Amino acid sequence: MSHSPFDTSKPLPVADGDSAEFWKALNEGVFLLQHCEDCGDVQYYQQAMCRICLSENVSRKPSSGKGVIYSYSVVHRAPGPAFKADVPYAVLLVQLDEGPKMISRLVESDLSLVDFDLPVEWVGVEVAEGVTLPCFRFAKS
Ligand SMILES: [Zn+2]
Incomplete structure (x- = not known):
């Protein structure tokens, strides 16, 4: 979908493989953050790996x-x-x-x-x- 200057509809987030669970939970009233099980970092932007140590051992927990x-x-x-x-x-x-x-x-x-x-x-x-x-x-x- 494109957004021309005349388009009055707001851009909406598009759920992808990394964020689908995040968006689904929001609909159910739960705000999830990703926790790295290896280094303990917590991240908001949903990614397949930890932004600090690049571990893929991340899990989602309610904020x-x-x-x-x-x-x-x-x-x-x-x-x-x-x-x-x-x-x-x-x-x-x-x-x-x-x-x-x-x-x-x-x-x-x-x-x-x-x-x-x-x-x-x-x-x-x-x-x-x-x-x-x-x-x-x-x-x-
Ligand atoms: Zn990490």
Whole structure:
């Protein structure tokens, strides 16, 4: 599928062999991270091997879904027609409690309060039939 500037549908993730289980679990309300059984590294991006030691001995475990805002950017100008109705919104770089950082989006939260180091928790947002994205909201204290 291509995305011309006139295409108002948002790009959706495409599940492949390495990520199919990850996307399926999100639909079921579980946010999986990959744990290397050899070096202990935890990674978010689903790959066939550990990004640190290249071991293929990786397993998926549910994440706590908790982390903090490592960095963020508030988007006021939509990157394309499909995002026009969404602005302003915040893109987050979340530092997960388990270690990895991931890019996501702030939802269900007061945009004016977004800041560095704020605790956040993941929430699944169904963006299309059978497609759930891992987004984040301010953690309930
Ligand atoms: Zn490893």
